[in-house]
Amino acid sequence: MRKFTCEQKNTPLLQWFAGCAPSGVREFIRMSNVIVLGAQWGDEGKGKVVDLLAERFDIVARYQGGHNAGHTVFIGERKFVLKLIPSGILRPGVLAVIGNGVVIDLAALIEEMNTLEASGIDVERYLRISNRAHVIFPFHRLIEKMSEARENRIPIGTTSRGIGPCYEDKTGRRGIRIADLFDPESFHALYDTLAEDKEKLAAAFHLEEPIDYAEIRRKHAEYAERIRPLVCDTAALLADSMFRAKRILFEGAQGTMLDVDHGTYPFVTSSSAAAGGASIGTGVPPTRIQGVIGVSKAYITRVGSGPFPTESKDGGGDLLRREGNEFGAVTGRPRRCGWFDVPLLRYTAMVNGFDTLVITKLDVLDQLEKIPVCVRYRLHGSDVTEMPATYRALEAIEPQYEELPGWRTCTRGIARYDDLPDRARAYLNFLEERTGVEVGGISTGPERNETIIRAGSKLERLI
Ligand code: GDP
Ligand code: IMO
Ligand code: MG
Numbered sequence: 063m064r065k066f067t068c069e070q071k072n073t074p075l076l077q078w079f080a081g082c083a084p085s086g087v088r089e090f091i092r093m094s095n096v097i098v099l100g101a102q103w104g105d106e107g108k109g110k111v112v113d114l115l116a117e118r119f120d121i122v123a124r125y126q127g128g129h130n131a132g133h134t135v136f137i138g139e140r141k142f143v144l145k146l147i148p149s150g151i152l153r154p155g156v157l158a159v160i161g162n163g164v165v166i167d168l169a170a171l172i173e174e175m176n177t178l179e180a181s182g183i184d185v186e187r188y189l190r191i192s193n194r195a196h197v198i199f200p201f202h203r204l205i206e207k208m209s210e211a212r213e214n215r216i217p218i219g220t221t222s223r224g225i226g227p228c229y230e231d232k233t234g235r236r237g238i239r240i241a242d243l244f245d246p247e248s249f250h251a252l253y254d255t256l257a258e259d260k261e262k263l264a265a266a267f268h269l270e271e272p273i274d275y276a277e278i279r280r281k282h283a284e285y286a287e288r289i290r291p292l293v294c295d296t297a298a299l300l301a302d303s304m305f306r307a308k309r310i311l312f313e314g315a316q317g318t319m320l321d322v323d324h325g326t327y328p329f330v331t332s333s334s335a336a337a338g339g340a341s342i343g344t345g346v347p348p349t350r351i352q353g354v355i356g357v358s359k360a361y362i363t364r365v366g367s368g369p370f371p372t373e374s375k376d377g378g379g380d381l382l383r384r385e386g387n388e389f390g391a392v393t394g395r396p397r398r399c400g401w402f403d404v405p406l407l408r409y410t411a412m413v414n415g416f417d418t419l420v421i422t423k424l425d426v427l428d429q430l431e432k433i434p435v436c437v438r439y440r441l442h443g444s445d446v447t448e449m450p451a452t453y454r455a456l457e458a459i460e461p462q463y464e465e466l467p468g469w470r471t472c473t474r475g476i477a478r479y480d481d482l483p484d485r486a487r488a489y490l491n492f493l494e495e496r497t498g499v500e501v502g503g504i505s506t507g508p509e510r511n512e513t514i515i516r517a518g519s520k521l522e523r524l525i
Contacts, residue, residue, distance in 0.1 A: 109133025122150025163343020297345025329368025
C-alpha cells in the first residue's frame, strides 16, 4: 500500500482521517451538512432562515420543486423573492446549487438570473445547475390546466407552473433533462415525440390554446447556450466539496404537508419536500447529512385547496392574514390562515426527524388576547393517534384546542430570548413541550437581525 506523509495529504479530510489534522481542522468533525425545510404547508419563512444561516455554510443546495416556490428575503430595504435559485445566492461567496431533483422552467430561471444580476449579484459565478434536472416546457402548463379543469377530478389549486406534469414525464421516463439540451440530435428526437404526445392530448381534450411547438424547441436551444457554463454533474461537485470539508445547507421548498408521499394527498405538490428528498434530489448520501431544521410559523397557513384542520375562517384568520401579510409570494393568492397544530407538527417531526425548530412570525401574534393551539385531533368521537391517510378523514377531524394568554406587547425585532415577554416565552415553551422538539430559533420579523438563536440549543450546535 502506498504511504503518505501528512504533508502529502492535501485536503483537510484526508489529514483528519490520517490522524494528523492540524488544530482547526479537527473542527470538521463537528461540522455538518444540514437540511432546512418547511414543517407545515409551505411559506413558513424558509427563505429568511436559509439566508440567515447561509453565512455559515459554503454551499446552499435546492433539492426539489421548481418555480412554484417563493422564498422572500429582506436585506435592509431590498426585497428578493427567490423561486428557483437557492436563497444562498444572496450571500457573497456561497455557491448556490440547483440539484437533480428540481424541475426547471428555463424561461423562469433566466428571468430570475437577470433580475438578480441587475441587483448586483454575481449569479454566473456562484450558480451551478444539475445536468440531471428535468425541464418544464410551456406545454406542461397546458396539461396542468386541463387536469385541473377536468370534470369529476379534484382541483388541487396548483400554482399553474407545470410542475406536476413535468414530474409525471420524469417518472414516466419520457422527460427531457438539462443534459439532453446539449445533444441537439437527441434533443430534437426526444422533444418532438414528447410534443406530439401533448399535442394529441390537447386535441383529445379540446384545448384551444395555440402552442408553437417548433418555436419552443428553438428557444430552448437558445436558453441552453445561456446556462451552458453553469451546468455540471452537481452530485459530483457536492461530493468533491465535502471531500474538501465544505459545508452544505439543503434548502427545502414547499413544506412536509405538501410532500407527494407524506402530505395531504392528493392536495400536495409532486415532489419529495420532506428530509429524505434532500438526498435523492442532490445525490448526497443520507449518511453525510447530520441535521434537520424544521421551520414553522407560530401559527399556520395553506395556499390552494385541501384539508386544513385548524383553519380559522372568522376574524382570527383575518387578523393573521392582515398582520402576517399572508398573500402568496408566487401567485398573490390570499393564504388560508389558522392556529398552530401540535399533532401536525409531531407528524412532520416524525417523518423528518427534526433536531430543532425555528418558529417564525411570532410578532404576528402580538395583538392577540388569547391564542388557541390545537393539541389533539378527534375523529368520529375518538382521539386520533396517527395522521389519517385520506383527505376525507382529515377533513372530518375535530381539532381540540387549548388557549394560551397573549402577551399584547410588540415583539417585532427582538433578538434576545430574555427580552421576549414572559407570555411569549411561555407560548414557545408550550410548543416545545407539546411537539417534543426543541425551539432553537425564533424569528420576530422578516429581516436578518430580527432573529433569536437560543444559546446552548441544538440549533446553535448544528450551524
Ligand atoms: P418561504 O416560502 O418558506 O420562504 O416563505 P415566504 O417567503 O413565502 O413567506 C414568508 C413571509 O413571511 C415572507 O414575506 C417573509 O418576509 C415573512 N417573514 C419571515 N419571517 C418573519 C417574521 O418572523 N415576522 C414577520 N412579520 N414576517 C416574517
Ligand atoms: P414555498 O417553497 C405554499 C401548493 C399550491 C397547491 C399545491 C400544488 O414558497 O413554501 P404545485 O404548483 O406545486 O403543483 O401546487 O402546492 N404550493 C405551495 N404552497 N408554498 C409553496 O412553496 C408552494 N408550492 C406549491 O398552492 O396547493
Ligand atoms: Mg413561499
